[in-house]
Amino acid sequence: MSAKLRRYTTLILSSVPLVFISTPLYSAGFALIENSASGMGKAFAGAAAVAEDASTVWFNPAGMSYLSESLDGKAQLTSAAHLVAAKTDFTDKGSAPPASLGAASINGERNISEKVTSFIPNLYYVRPLSDNLQFGLAINGPFGSKTHYEEDWVGRYQATETDLKTVNLNPSLSWKANDKLSLGAGISAQYIDATLGSSVDSVGACRKIALSVAAQTNSTALIDYCNATYPKAAKTETDSQALVKGDDVSFGFNVGLLYQPTKMTRLGLSYRSKIKHNLKGKASYKVDPGLLPVIAQTGINTFTDRDIRASIKLPDSLSFSLAHQLTDRIELLGDITWTRWSTFQNLVVTDTAGSEVTRVPEKWQDVTRISAGMNFKYSDRLTLRTGVAFDEEPIPSAVHRTPRIPGNDRTWVSIGAGYKVNKKISLDFGYSHLFLDETPIDNPGESGYSVRGLYDSSVDIVSAQFNYTF
Numbered sequence: 001m002s003a004k005l006r007r008y009t010t011l012i013l014s015s016v017p018l019v020f021i022s023t024p025l026y027s028a029g030f031a032l033i034e035n036s037a038s039g040m041g042k043a044f045a046g047a048a049a050v051a052e053d054a055s056t057v058w059f060n061p062a063g064m065s066y067l068s069e070s071l072d073g074k075a076q077l078t079s080a081a082h083l084v085a086a087k088t089d090f091t092d093k094g095s096a097p098p099a100s101l102g103a104a105s106i107n108g109e110r111n112i113s114e115k116v117t118s119f120i121p122n123l124y125y126v127r128p129l130s131d132n133l134q135f136g137l138a139i140n141g142p143f144g145s146k147t148h149y150e151e152d153w154v155g156r157y158q159a160t161e162t163d164l165k166t167v168n169l170n171p172s173l174s175w176k177a178n179d180k181l182s183l184g185a186g187i188s189a190q191y192i193d194a195t196l197g198s199s200v201d202s203v204g205a206c207r208k209i210a211l212s213v214a215a216q217t218n219s220t221a222l223i224d225y226c227n228a229t230y231p232k233a234a235k236t237e238t239d240s241q242a243l244v245k246g247d248d249v250s251f252g253f254n255v256g257l258l259y260q261p262t263k264m265t266r267l268g269l270s271y272r273s274k275i276k277h278n279l280k281g282k283a284s285y286k287v288d289p290g291l292l293p294v295i296a297q298t299g300i301n302t303f304t305d306r307d308i309r310a311s312i313k314l315p316d317s318l319s320f321s322l323a324h325q326l327t328d329r330i331e332l333l334g335d336i337t338w339t340r341w342s343t344f345q346n347l348v349v350t351d352t353a354g355s356e357v358t359r360v361p362e363k364w365q366d367v368t369r370i371s372a373g374m375n376f377k378y379s380d381r382l383t384l385r386t387g388v389a390f391d392e393e394p395i396p397s398a399v400h401r402t403p404r405i406p407g408n409d410r411t412w413v414s415i416g417a418g419y420k421v422n423k424k425i426s427l428d429f430g431y432s433h434l435f436l437d438e439t440p441i442d443n444p445g446e447s448g449y450s451v452r453g454l455y456d457s458s459v460d461i462v463s464a465q466f467n468y469t470f
Contacts, residue, residue, distance in 0.1 A: 029315070029341050029364065029394050030145040030164060030405055034082040034120045035059070037465030040430025041416015043387030045373030046333030048256065048268030048321035052418075053428070053467050054078035054124035057136035057172050060256035060270040060321070061184025064126050064134035064174035071469055075127035080428075080465040082120040088457045089113045095154045097234040098448030101204060104233035106449070108152040118146075131176075136186075138170040143192075143314055147404055151199055152236045157449035159403040161197030161243075166190055166314075170254065184256045192277050193247040194310070196349075196358075196404070200240040201449065202288040203233035205302070209294055222294060229290040234449070240288045240303065244349055244357065246281025246310055264325040274316040274343055283308045283349070283357050307352045313343040331375040333387070341394035342366050360446055363400050367392035371412070385416040385430070398442040406455045408439040416463075428465035434458065 034040065036055035039047050050056075051063030054076045067076070092110035122140040129135050143166045151160055172186030206229070210222035230238055256270035285303045287295070295303055319337040326332050347360040373387025389412035395401050416430035439455040 037463035038428040040463040041385035042373030043389035043412040043414040045371040045387040048270040049323040054126040058138040061172035062182040062256040062258040065176040065182035078124040080122040082463045092453045094452045101233040106234040134174040155451040156199035162404040163195040182258045188252045196244045203230035241286040246279030248277040248279045266323045268321040310349045315340045329377045333373040337369040364394040381420045383418040398440040401441045411435045426467040430463040432461045
């Protein structure tokens with residue numbers, strides 16, 4: 001990344017403080033659906049069809065035409081914020097080191113309880129350019145996650161830290177083709193920053209190197225050294241640490257249409273493209289002193305700080321939404337969103353010479369999110385909302401679930417309200433509780449250090465939004 005571009009993205013990150021901290025993610029995979037408080041109140045049912053505020057720039061840019069009409073051609077600025085409280089308990093069920101280390105066991109914490117609160121902001125702007133043409137801008141973070149474990153937990157050889165942040169800038173245009181049909185399109189400039197941390201069992205690494213040397217030289221000197229220096233494997237006191245960091249800016253697009261067959265019904269269709277990121281960064285290591293002589297003697301560069309590369313495809317998605325005005329007071333809403341998470345098959349990090357630093361099989365699957373909700377117009381100023389949703393998880397099995405992203409299917413139950421303060425200002429509030437079943441993990445580990453156990457999680461989300469029309 002150029003210095004100029006790096007300064008630019010740093011400015012964006014500092015002005016839009018996106019922080020994602022969780023163990024269970026809030027939407028499928030590591031997608032973040034928390035992109036409006038008005039949507040939160042109805043579990044995002046009808047998101048591509050309602051077009052009730054400037055957040056439609058993100059959910060369906062074609063909705064800007066409908067919004068502009070409801071605002072009498074005025075512009076609108078929408079700012080939303082979400083507080084997410086996640087509670088997670090992990091209970092170990094037999095995590096273990098490789099069988100090649102004999103009767104060794106992993107020392108450290110086997111039962112973990114963690115409560116974390118995070119903050120997710122969004123910003124949207126819509127203004128008319130002419131009677132039939134509207135411009136909009138969305139600034140948000142559509143993907144992100146953070147898991148943090150202490151360096152003495154039993155699964156540390158698979159993960160100690162995972163921190164993924166995105167900032168997405170999405171300018172869009174909407175064109176009203178006729179009284180029933182509107183079309184929209186936009187482009188996305190997306191910045192991603194990723195950090196992956198894990199512990200390394202110095203004993204296992206030492207013996208692996210020594211066995212490789214012995215096979216070539218018929219000398220057991222290094223094996224004897226490893227056994228003498230490290231009599232016990234998988235101990236926190238002798239662990240080394242690995243940290244991989246990288247970032248990238250890449251581009252994608254989105255298109256949408258809004259069709260109104262009758263005055264009472266709107267249908268929305270929205271597609272958002274995949275974005276392929278080619279991250280560049282550094283791998284750095286804190287090596288246990290007992291391992292340093294082995295590295296120096298053999299010249300093996302496995303634990304040498306070096307430049308790295310990684311490729312990740314963030315998925316495309318397709319949403320179909322319905323908004324139907326059943327009565328003067330009741331609006332029924334529905335949504336089906338399909339996400340192509342099958343693009344995420346492996347997490348591979350290589351150095352600049354092409355040698356693998358890490359490879360984790362993911363084997364994720366495509367998923368569907370289904371939601372239904374309602375707007376109830378209590379008065380000219382107050383609208384009440386509710387909704388439910390079922391959100392599939394793309395992780396295919398406990399074997400492919402990792403401590404970095406230990407997600408599971410979740411059910412949303414949501415309530416909310418919108419209040420018009422005056423002709424220029426309106427406020428929205430939303431609350432959701434996410435129910436998750438107990439989540440098993442039985443991952444054998446890239447190097448044979450398995451993590452077996454159960455995650456028990458719940459998530460509460462409180463959202464608030466300010467809309468200003470001018």
